[in-house]
Amino acid sequence: MYRVVKIFTALVTPFVLIILVIGCRADNNYSASKQDNNSEETILDQDQKDVKAAVDKILIVAGNRNFEELDKLTSDIAIIGYSYLKDGVWSNNELTVKEYIENNVVKTDLKPFVEIPTEYDIIITEGRIAIVKADAVLSRFGVPLNREINNFTFMKEDENWKLLSIAWTVERLPEEKRKFDPDLFAHSYAQAWSGVRPEFVAMYFAENGSLQVNDGKPAVGRAEITKVAKGFMTDLPDMVVFYDSLVNKKDGVEFHWTLKAANTGPGGTGNKVNVSGFELWQMSEDNLIQKSKGSFPAEEYNRQLKFGIDN
Known part of the structure; x- marks a missing residue:
């Protein structure tokens, strides 16, 4: 059969x-x-x-x-x-x-x-x-x-x-x-976040690009962006980032995402997390991210780290 x-x-x-x-x-x-x-x-x-x-x-x-x-x-x-x-x-x-x-x-x-x-x-x-x-x-x-x-x-x-x-x-x-496709770029960017090489995330940014998470200090340059990505990958080793949508705005394009993972890194709680957010992108002339302003519910994320998604 x-x-x-x-x-x-x-x-x-x-x-x-x-x-x-x-x-x-x-x-x-x-x-x-x-x-x-x-x-x-x-x-x-x-x-x-x-x-x-x-x-x-x-x-x-x-x-x-x-x-x-x-x-x-x-x-x-x-x-x-x-x-x-x-x-x-x-x-x-x-x-x-x-x-x-x-x-x-x-x-x-x-x-x-x-x-x-x-x-x-x-x-x-x-x-x-x-x-x-x-x-x-x-x-x-x-x-x-x-x-x-x-x-x-x-x-x-x-x-x-x-x-x-x-x-x-x-x-x-x-x-x-062989033309740049924003949708394909977003899919690829999400896949890089779902990996084990934080430097791959940084490669989607211009050499002097920046990544800011909520109201934190912006990480400027690929070396600093690599450190940000490494922090998440260390805390959430099985992290998967799903690309949800792109939304055009007057001041850039919003990349909407959902993150699913378990906090099993060093000193982690072992609890699962499931949060959604977005990054507002401004792109460079060579179709890399020049500036990203990220936003996600930090309070809910920290609550899930402590108690999990079922509590």
Whole structure:
């Protein structure tokens, strides 16, 4: 028995439209329909949701260069292969995930990237093996660069889906499509905050950019902004920042976000936090953040740190 699930996603600023098309053998009575953002919960079974989540998590930790977490998500013998088109000629490269991690962990010039699938094809056999095709666009700092069609193979191990292999093709997007996208920039910025490298957050700012949190003293320059991000990442090691929306204002653009995490850092309470806020951005000429004035409910945040979100 196998199941095939197709998921098409299209980013429509500032909303996300999700169209789900499910196909399977006659013994599974799924219907094809156009749904809202909650449709995944009602159409996909648990294995399908878990496999899609595994794909998304791998792409996020890879983009955030979180090699420790990437190692946990992959089999000890997992392999990588990619084929890329350059000057009209296709070339191949193969290595193990272990080699990929070893080659990159020592680099000091790493930059974040974001890979957002626009379509998923998922095949699951007997609830044990999953094959996923994810058609995605890779971008950096809000500029789409390449189309990458990823092919994943997963095996269930101790009730978790572990990556056995990933192979993909890389095609450079034409110059007319390599244009700055504010929505994509905001998505990428949120992903950087959800990582383990505070310097990646600072890279979204101009060299002399500033970040102010509520009425605190502004952090000016990337080194100081890195310190602010590091503080949050240390206190909230599993922090995930969700990009909610962009709102144009006369004095800039508001980046609205929601943060979910547990205060499990050194001396932490272990309590979960869930707060929302926004940053008012003024952008530089080269499409980086020149000035950010952040606002979030500090009193509620501190209450949750002390008592959790259920009290």
